[in-house]
Amino acid sequence: MNCLEFERLLDEGELERLPEAALAHARSCEACARSLARARSLERALEAHFSSVPEVPAGFADRVMVRVERGEARGVRWLALPSALPWWTRVAFEPGVVLALATLALFVWRGNRWLAGAHAAWNALSAAPEWVHSGLLAVGFGPLADLLSRALASVGAAPVPVQFGVALGVAPLLAAIAWLAWRAGERLVATAGAR
Amino acid sequence: MTLPPGVRPEAAGTADERRLIAQAQAGDTAAFRALVERHQARAHALALRILRSASDAEEVAQDAFVRVWTALPGFRGESTFATWLYRIVARRAFDRAQVLKNRRSRERQDEQLPEPATPEKREDTLRAAKLQEMIARLSPAQRASVTLYYYEGRSVEEVAHVLGMPENTVKTHLLRARAALRAAWTHEMGDEA
Numbered sequence: 406m407n408c409l410e411f412e413r414l415l416d417e418g419e420l421e422r423l424p425e426a427a428l429a430h431a432r433s434c435e436a437c438a439r440s441l442a443r444a445r446s447l448e449r450a451l452e453a454h455f456s457s458v459p460e461v462p463a464g465f466a467d468r469v470m471v472r473v474e475r476g477e478a479r480g481v482r483w484l485a486l487p488s489a490l491p492w493w494t495r496v497a498f499e500p501g502v503v504l505a506l507a508t509l510a511l512f513v514w515r516g517n518r519w520l521a522g523a524h525a526a527w528n529a530l531s532a533a534p535e536w537v538h539s540g541l542l543a544v545g546f547g548p549l550a551d552l553l554s555r556a557l558a559s560v561g562a563a564p565v566p567v568q569f570g571v572a573l574g575v576a577p578l579l580a581a582i583a584w585l586a587w588r589a590g591e592r593l594v595a596t597a598g599a600r
Numbered sequence: 601m602t603l604p605p606g607v608r609p610e611a612a613g614t615a616d617e618r619r620l621i622a623q624a625q626a627g628d629t630a631a632f633r634a635l636v637e638r639h640q641a642r643a644h645a646l647a648l649r650i651l652r653s654a655s656d657a658e659e660v661a662q663d664a665f666v667r668v669w670t671a672l673p674g675f676r677g678e679s680t681f682a683t684w685l686y687r688i689v690a691r692r693a694f695d696r697a698q699v700l701k702n703r704r705s706r707e708r709q710d711e712q713l714p715e716p717a718t719p720e721k722r723e724d725t726l727r728a729a730k731l732q733e734m735i736a737r738l739s740p741a742q743r744a745s746v747t748l749y750y751y752e753g754r755s756v757e758e759v760a761h762v763l764g765m766p767e768n769t770v771k772t773h774l775l776r777a778r779a780a781l782r783a784a785w786t787h788e789m790g791d792e793a
């Protein structure tokens with residue numbers, strides 16, 4: 406073992422479980438023996454530091470209880486209550502499960518009509534570029550409007566699988582924008598809360 | 601209900617504590633107050649060690665206790681009450697430390713950490729103060745990792761769980777923190793260390 410390896414072992418902090426090779430090195434190397442002594446001294450100081458408990462501010466418990474009794478937490482406390490019903494009973498009545506099953510049943514029953522309706526809605530949406538175009542022209546974004554409407558019009562005229570592919574491609578972009586907006590909002594809230 | 605000095609709340613996880621928890625779970629605020637009084641010192645100390653700001657530490661510790669009251673009905677005793685509480689405190693303190701780090705780097709302000717329990721010897725006081733300064737110079741993640749390492753019985757796994765980090769990340773934080781502390785300790789103490 407060399408001095409660098411020995412230093413690395415000291416940084417790993419297992420001073421009580423140093424391998425025999427490391428201890429032998431410390432016996433033969435004065436500098437590493439001093440490092441080991443200092444590391445042990447630091448370890449003792451850290452133990453003492455973290456076992457000492459600073460004084461709690463006076464009235465701390467009172468202030469906690471004021472917040473508890475004021476009802477800061479009472480409104481949502483029931484959410485943490487363990488359920489008195491077995492899981493299979495809860496699952497049967499879980500609104501989300503009921504809704505999903507009802508949707509699935511409706512889809513099986515009227516699935517073709519739904520798909521036709523969704524297709525018609527998509528076709529109607531493909532007329533949106535015209536509205537966007539006229540709106541952007543009105544506020545002076547003519548070139549951008551042309552570019553946008555050409556792009557969207559070609560998508561609208563494309564076969565359904567292509568439209569679907571474009572929608573899949575745009576979805577991550579929208580998700581990224583939503584995420585950025587969320588983080589920006591979170592930062593505003595956190596900053597306000599930290600004041 | 602305050603524990604005698606030197607007695608850790610984990611060690612006092614007795615039938616009495618279980619009774620208090622059961623009563624508090626049923627909505628008994630007096631029992632909850634007893635739990636707060638029993639654990640406030642170490643919960644507050646943990647927040648203080650991570651945040652180094654008395655006002656922020658108090659706020660975080662208070663928030664943690666309010667959160668504990670909210671979540672207490674779901675507490676099933678899989679860990680001790682103290683461990684559960686410290687996890688809540690540590691996670692909140694770490695989140696707050698990250699926010700404060702960004703804010704402080706702009707404002708360059710720092711509050712003084714109150715002195716811990718007075719050591720008997722002057723030399724010890726000096727060493728404790730120097731160690732405190734060294735710990736203060738660590739990054740929030742390193743400080744939180746080191747603090748929790750000593751709070752969680754030197755379990756890297758527990759520290760990683762509390763901070764929501766991979767174990768290897770915690771090990772890296774600990775390694776770097778220890779290297780920085782050893783360098784500073786050697787510089788401060790020289791051969792007397």
